[in-house]
Amino acid sequence: MASVLSNYMEKEKLLKQLQEELQALEDNKELQQELEFKDRLTALMTEYDKASKDVCELLDPTYTASKSGKKATSKDDGRKKRTLKVYKNPHTGETVETRGGNHKVIQNWKAEFGSEEVANWVIDEKP
Structure with a gap:
């Protein structure tokens, strides 16, 4: 009380x-x-x-x-498009393409194998 x-x-x-x-x-x-x-x-x-x-x-x-303050599209907000990264899991052979770090599969891989190891799995980067 x-x-x-x-x-x-x-x-x-x-x-x-x-x-x-x-x-x-x-x-x-x-x-x-x-x-x-x-x-x-x-x-x-x-x-x-x-x-x-x-x-x-x-x-x-x-x-x-x-x-x-209105939401702008990526074309007119002046920001550069993120780089497309292609990851290949050496254990399963699975490939994932993503422009961001929040991809569900990538997050699962990072949880299982660690961020540093998964970062080494990038096989291609495209603008």
């Missing part, structure tokens, strides 16, 4: 501290200006039926959806 009470009291103390910090933020002039700007911008966007993406594209013509 004492641990539940002490936990409650600690949470109550943290809540009071957070409320004080929140109040200090609410009194901050800079925050008030940013909130006012956000409210006015949101009202304008609603008035003209525009989404945030539209506003970003209007202000920056080079803006793309991948910059907005």
Whole structure:
């Protein structure tokens, strides 16, 4: 019971501290200006039926959806494609092609034979 009470009291103390910090933020002039700007911008966007993406594209013509946090495809996110590695298990003769390290068969081999040994089983690498 004492641990539940002490936990409650600690949470109550943290809540009071957070409320004080929140109040200090609410009194901050800079925050008030940013909130006012956000409210006015949101009202304008609603008035003209525009989404945030539209506003970003209007202000920056080079803006793309991948910059907005949306998931981008490997073609347009600027990353290089991973190297295709071909592994051959010398014990079974089985071959596996993969571009990543999370392939189920490769993981099983690493668990059984060790990562260093399996790394030596790479017989081909293609870009």
